[in-house]
Amino acid sequence: MPEGLDDSQIGRLVIERQLVTPDEVRTAVEQQRRLAGAGQGVRPLSDILVDLGFLTRTQLDRLQGSNDDSGGRPAQQIPGYQLQRKVGAGAMAVVYRAKQLSLDRTVAVKVLPKRLSRNAEFVARFYREGRAAAQLNHNNIVQAIDVGEANGFHYFVMEFVEGCTVYDELAAGKVYSEAEAIDIITQIARALLHAHERGFIHRDVKPKNIMLTRERVAKLADMGLAREASDVQAAMAEAGRAYGTPYYISPEQIRGEVHIDHRADLYSLGATFYHMVTGRVPFEGPTPSAVMHKHLKEPLVPPDHLNTSLSSGCGAMIEMLMAKNRDDRYPSARELLEDLERLARGQAPKYARHSVGEDVFAALSRGQVVTGGNGQGPRAPAAAGAAPPVFSTALTIVLGIVAGVSILLNIVQAATR
């Protein structure tokens, strides 16, 4: 078993990386219980997964590689910090609760795997972005405190947040009420506005990076933490590698566009909002590439179709955040916050509207062909291949106007004869 990973962590990792299905993990757990019941002792879940043929040794070693060298002993030796316990492990690092000795305060220390030290470009970016992030100060951003290197391990020190992540709650089966989701999304939108105005783009907004304190203060984590690879490289990594499935990534990051701006974060926040209120990720698929393809091409199933108790304003806002073309999203977190505040007061949003008539006339007055339904605009049809409703409504209106005008002309002609 990878050192430092217990059975539940192994179970979570193999499912997240789509190496093993949840059913296979259940089968392995049952087998583990049977063996223990038969007096054979409790064998590690990883061994049972391998014995049953659900996981190969190589895959297990790879899991070990992505976690092992950042955990355990080496991290105990960071000067100035006394590591107390491991609080979590993600795809690229291990996080510890620690005491910062100089100030006698509790902090979180994220230790990166040694292999990243070999990438000089990454290391330079890690320090640059980490130092810059330490200048940010906002109640809804996990405060960056320090970056450094000890024994070949790079580490990132940050504010310690006592609580859980939105991911933990979703994984436990929670579907958020509209009001609770609005509260959390509003707090993260404030964090993003603060960061964006200072030139920061997060690039990895997702439920795992939203921490919640016991008082339900939401804090955006990993701001200023350099990403290991370019977004597209990370996204393209196949299942089983060191990256999660790209459920929240923006289309432009998938396309590997060079100029990613703050609106990529708005898309990811929209995808997170979608998951929170529907209990489902916006796009699912058997492989990361299948999910990414859907982000690029497939119209979104409107969230209010999945959760009919959602207000239509909330549905429209999520769809606007998740518009495939970033020009169709909120221009900035400021306008998003205005709409969130209106929604919280029970008013209709100001920017996210899907009044069909207005959309059509606005488009017609710009001289555009009204196609609707390609997932670019705020409202897309639920199923691919369905007749684009905006187009057919536009056609009806235009034909109606033409018919009306010609009747009027006939009446005028008849009257003047």
Ligand SMILES: Nc1ncnc2c1ncn2[C@@H]1O[C@H](COP(=O)(O)OP(=O)(O)OP(=O)(O)O)[C@@H](O)[C@H]1O
């Ligand atoms: N500042 C913090 N205070 C307390 N716990 C934290 C802090 N930052 C992270 N954690 C915990 O450590 C876990 C691992 O965090 P990490 O950022 O390494 O990975 P992740 O965001 O969960 O996933 P991934 O690596 O797939 O992006 C988190 O899920 C969280 O439970």
Ligand SMILES: [Mg+2]
């Ligand atoms: Mg994280």
